[in-house]
Amino acid sequence: MDGLTQSHTGRSGFPPAYLDRVGSSFTDFLGVTAPDLLPGRRPVPQIPVGDLTPHGTTIVAVTYDGGVLMGGDRRATMGNLISSRDIEKVYPADSWSVIGIAGAAGIAIEMVKLYQVELEHYEKIEGLTLSLDGKANRLAQMIRGNLGAALQGLAVVPLFAGYDLDAAPGTTPGRIFSYDVTGGNYEERGYSAVGSGSLFARNSLKKTWRPGLDGDTATRSLVEALYDAADDDSATGGPDPVRRLYPIVYRVDAEGAVRLTDDDVAAVAGTITDERAAAEGQG
Amino acid sequence: MTMPYYASPEQLMRDRSEYARKGISRGRSVAVLTYADGVLFIAENPSSTLHKVGEIYDRIGFAAVGRYSEFESLRVAGVRLADVRGYSYNRRDVTGRVIANAYAQTLGEIFTQQTKPFEVELCVAEVGEVAEGDQLYRLTFDGSVVDEPDFIVMGGQADAVTARLREDFRSGLDLREALMVGVRALSASSPAMSGSSNATANGGGDGLLPASQLEVAVLDRRRPKRAFRRVVGAALGSLLGDRSAGDGTAGEAAGGATHAHTPSAPQPGTPAGLGDPAAPDTAGGTAGSGEGSGPQTGPADGVGGGTDGGTDGGTDGGTEGATSS
Numbered sequence: 001m002d003g004l005t006q007s008h009t010g011r012s013g014f015p016p017a018y019l020d021r022v023g024s025s026f027t028d029f030l031g032v033t034a035p036d037l038l039p040g041r042r043p044v045p046q047i048p049v050g051d052l053t054p055h056g057t058t059i060v061a062v063t064y065d066g067g068v069l070m071g072g073d074r075r076a077t078m079g080n081l082i083s084s085r086d087i088e089k090v091y092p093a094d095s096w097s098v099i100g101i102a103g104a105a106g107i108a109i110e111m112v113k114l115y116q117v118e119l120e121h122y123e124k125i126e127g128l129t130l131s132l133d134g135k136a137n138r139l140a141q142m143i144r145g146n147l148g149a150a151l152q153g154l155a156v157v158p159l160f161a162g163y164d165l166d167a168a169p170g171t172t173p174g175r176i177f178s179y180d181v182t183g184g185n186y187e188e189r190g191y192s193a194v195g196s197g198s199l200f201a202r203n204s205l206k207k208t209w210r211p212g213l214d215g216d217t218a219t220r221s222l223v224e225a226l227y228d229a230a231d232d233d234s235a236t237g238g239p240d241p242v243r244r245l246y247p248i249v250y251r252v253d254a255e256g257a258v259r260l261t262d263d264d265v266a267a268v269a270g271t272i273t274d275e276r277a278a279a280e281g282q283g
Numbered sequence: 284m285t286m287p288y289y290a291s292p293e294q295l296m297r298d299r300s301e302y303a304r305k306g307i308s309r310g311r312s313v314a315v316l317t318y319a320d321g322v323l324f325i326a327e328n329p330s331s332t333l334h335k336v337g338e339i340y341d342r343i344g345f346a347a348v349g350r351y352s353e354f355e356s357l358r359v360a361g362v363r364l365a366d367v368r369g370y371s372y373n374r375r376d377v378t379g380r381v382i383a384n385a386y387a388q389t390l391g392e393i394f395t396q397q398t399k400p401f402e403v404e405l406c407v408a409e410v411g412e413v414a415e416g417d418q419l420y421r422l423t424f425d426g427s428v429v430d431e432p433d434f435i436v437m438g439g440q441a442d443a444v445t446a447r448l449r450e451d452f453r454s455g456l457d458l459r460e461a462l463m464v465g466v467r468a469l470s471a472s473s474p475a476m477s478g479s480s481n482a483t484a485n486g487g488g489d490g491l492l493p494a495s496q497l498e499v500a501v502l503d504r505r506r507p508k509r510a511f512r513r514v515v516g517a518a519l520g521s522l523l524g525d526r527s528a529g530d531g532t533a534g535e536a537a538g539g540a541t542h543a544h545t546p547s548a549p550q551p552g553t554p555a556g557l558g559d560p561a562a563p564d565t566a567g568g569t570a571g572s573g574e575g576s577g578p579q580t581g582p583a584d585g586v587g588g589g590t591d592g593g594t595d596g597g598t599d600g601g602t603e604g605a606t607s608s
Contacts, residue, residue, distance in 0.1 A: 013389030018360040026366055037371055117370050120509075124338050124362045 026121035027114065027142070039110050040145030050153020054083040056108060058197035058229045058236040059090065059100030061161045061176045062209055063190055064218035067253035068161045068174030070098045071222045071265075073197070073230060074245050075237030076105050085237060090248045092257040094119040097135055097162030098250045102195030104154040111142055111156055132164040136177040136185055144183030155181045159194045163252045172211075174252065197229030197236035204228035215251065219260070223247060223268045227276075239269035299400045303424035306402030307349045312439035312469055313406070315346050317417050317432075317454065318461035321410040321502045321510065325465040327439070327473055328498040331515075336500045338511035340365040340377045342410050344502045348438025349403035349424075357386060357405065379409030383420035383428050391426025400424050404437040410502040410510050414455070417504075434465075440472035447471050462499065462522050466491055494519050 017033050027038065035041045054076040061070040076084040090100040091112050099115065101108035118138060123129050130138070139160055146156055160177040167173040176188040191209050193201040208221040223239075226247050230238030239246050246265040251258050290298075311327040313335055324346050326335040335354075336346045339361045347354035361382050369377045386405055394400045405422040421429045421437070434452055436444045447468035456464065470476050470491045499514040499522075506512065514522065 013387075013392050014360045014364065014385055018363050019356050019389070026363075026370075029363055030367065030370075034367065034371070037367075114370070117366055121362065121366050124366075125359055127332075127334065127337075 024122050024125040025138075026118045029121075038145075039107055039114065040142070040149070044148035045152045045154070048153040050104070051079040053154065054078045054087070054105040055235070056087060056089045056102050056105045056195065058193060058195040058201055058226060058233065059102055059159045060193045060198075060201045060205070060222050060225045060229075061100065061159050061188075061191065062205065062213075062218050062222050062225075063161075063172055063174040063176060064213045064215050065172075066174070066215055067163045067251065068098075068176060069215075069218055069222050069249060069251050070100050070159065070161050071226055071247045071249040072100050073226050073237045073247050074240070075235065077235045082237075085240065085243065086245050088248055090250055091116070092250065092259075093135065093160070093162070094123070094129065095256045096129070096165065096252060097132065097160065098252055098257050099139070099161075100159045100194070101156060102159075102198075103156040104149075107146065107149065107154055108156045108158070111146070111158075115139060115142060129165075131166060132162045132175060135162065136160055136187075139177075140179060140183045140185040142183075143179050143181065147182055150181040157181060157194050159192060161252065163254065163256075173254070191225075193225065193229075195236070197226075197233035200232045201225040201229040215253075219249065219251075219264075220268050220272070222249065223265065224272050227269070227272055239266070239273065241266075241270075299394065300425065303394075303400045303402050307404050307424070307438050308441070310348050310438045311473065311475075312436055312441055312444050313346050313348050314434060314436045314444060314448065314465045314469055315406045315408055315419060316434040316448075316452065316456075316461050316465050317414065317419070318456050318458055318501075319414065320458065321504045322408040322417055322419070323458065323461050323465065324408070324498075324500045324502075325462065325469060326498040327469050327475070327492060327496055329496050331498075334498060336498055336513075338362075338509065339382060339407070340369065341374060341508055342502065342504075342510050343377070343379050343382060344408045344410075344500065344511050346406040346408070346437070347403055350401070353401045354403040354405065357389070357401075357403065360389070361386065361407075379407050379418050379420060383407045383422060386422045387426045387428040389426075390422060390424060394425045406435050406437060408502060410504045412504065436468075439474075443472040444468045458501065459522050466497065466523065491523075494523055497523075 015033065017029070023029060030037050031041075055078065056076050057073060059070065059072040061068060063069075070090050072089040074084075074086050074088070075082060076087040084105075087105065089102070089108075090098060093099045093112075093115055097119075099112055101112060115138070119130065119135060139158060143156065143158065146154070150156070158179055160179070162175060164173045164175050167175075176190075176192050178186050178188050178192045178194060190211060191202075191205045193205070202225075204225040204227075205221060208224060209218070213221065226236070227238055230236040237245075244262065244266070246262055246269050249260040249265050251260060313324070313326040316323045316325070322344060324336040324344060326346065328335050333351060335348065336344065337358050339345050339358075343365065345358050345361060347358065364385055365377045365382060368381065386407065390401060390403075390405075401424055403424060407420045407422065409418040411417050419431050419433075419435050421431055421435050433454060434448055436448060448464065451464045451468065473492060475496060476490060476492060497519070499519055501512055501514060502510045503512060504510060
């Protein structure tokens with residue numbers, strides 16, 4: 001803490017650790033100069049506290065011919081309560097990758113923030129970006145540090161996806177990585193989902209997703225998976241036309257990571273609800 | 284070791300200043316200019332991997348001359364300070380003044396307390412929402428910090444370049460004009476351009492430094508988050524292009540620029556999403572990354588040799604890749 005306080009005043013020079021050339025990781029650097037700022041370095045609660053904190057729910061990612069899409073619903077729950085209707089659970093990690101989070105919202109958002117700085121820090125110091133596998137591995141190490149808290153109900157399980165600039169010709173450049181609470185890191189083929197509604201989302205994708213989908217079809221299949229998850233999982237929120245709240249969807253392609261506008265997602269969600277309503281009418 | 288002779292503190296300080304000044308003036312010059320949309324960095328630097336200009340934070344850039352290993356460790360310290368501060372407070376709470384202060388303190392301590400002062404001179408530049416908000420701080424080897432308007436020239440024949448810039452510089456130039464003003468001033472005093480044989484060999488028949496000898500970057504206030512962007516390859520060629528009709532290097536580079544309107548290209552490794560999607564070298568990061576160079580000696584900065592062996596192997600070959608497109 002000493003080093004941090006000094007540097008924050010701006011009235012004193014850099015503490016010695018700042019001038020040490022070794023290392024281009026922001027997390028490692030914080031571990032030396034200000035370990036209390038890192039999640040995973042704090043005392044773990046002695047009793048389960050899972051019901052006391054908001055939890056984020058379903059995140060879905062699908063690949064398509066030009067890259068990868070990731071979307072998340074907007075609900076956070078605390079026990080039987082809906083603690084937020086408009087939480088954002090999908091973030092750009094850097095310019096070529098996105099991260100979605102399920103689990104204890106407070107820790108998850110802190111972790112995303114740290115992860116974003118980690119990637120940018122590396123890029124500035126080294127002058128080039130990490131490989132996609134390197135980024136995925138770095139995230140696994142962060143999750144691993146949270147295992148103690150996870151066992152007390154504060155699990156954080158991310159979903160990571162990105163556009164692989166080094167992809168071999170003929171392979172799909174959009175790639176998805178999933179994680180477990182122990183930091184296990186698994187590359188997924190085609191699509192994946194995490195969170196309480198992931199079972200239903202996956203089942204939906206099983207029927208609608210095919211390799212080599214175009215962007216629009218893949219977007220529809222992703223929003224529909226979230227719709228199906230919300231249908232059967234009480235902790236996942238569906239599209240909310242009353243408040244104009246729709247899933248957050250990011251697209252990562254050769255141009256970088258872009259968030260789809262609410263209007264675009266609303267249109268897709270509108271089509272899906274209309275078709276379902278029509279199907280009910282016929283039945 | 285004994286100290287057989289007495290040296291007065293004044294004498295000691297003078298000797299150190301002399302030493303540092305000599306080291307700095309042996310290198311090549313860097314100019315930092317304000318222009319209509321932000322701040323422009325121009326360094327005479329034949330290396331495309333050992334940078335003299337770098338990004339510190341969203342709105343803050345860094346330029347340095349002198350001994351590479353010394354200013355590189357200062358640059359890394361600046362990035363660390365900015366990131367720690369931005370992480371523990373908010374991104375908006377990272378200002379150029381904080382970074383400049385930390386540099387000033389550190390350089391001052393080193394100058395007074397260590398036998399060998401750092402042979403570096405730094406510029407910390409911050410781009411504001413409007414042109415009036417732009418800040419240029421000059422930091423010298425003894426820790427003094429000066430807030431300068433318009434432009435800063437450091438290293439090499441700094442006085443000659445400054446004199447030249449003072450004649451040509453106007454505030455509110457556009458990027459192309461500002462680049463020409465800067466390159467003209469640097470070329471006039473560049474040792475690389477002094478010999479007539481050199482001038483023609485470099486393709487600068489007009490007596491200007493070619494793109495291959497320049498490191499150019501901007502802090503562009505119009506960019507949404509990270510304002511820093513390197514201008515490399517075809518984009519740089521096209522900006523320099525109109526100065527020489529159909530001669531060697533410059534002409535070729537201009538020919539490669541299919542998007543004449545493109546003001547500059549994103550830094551290799553940053554996405555097109557943050558730059559102009561039409562820029563030809565958006566994916567430049569893929570081209571030659573990993574092209575590594577182990578320990579190298581410093582760029583022609585005379586004092587080199589102390590180059591940090593750990594310098595990232597493979598800072599990026601986007602430049603070449605893009606130029607040949």
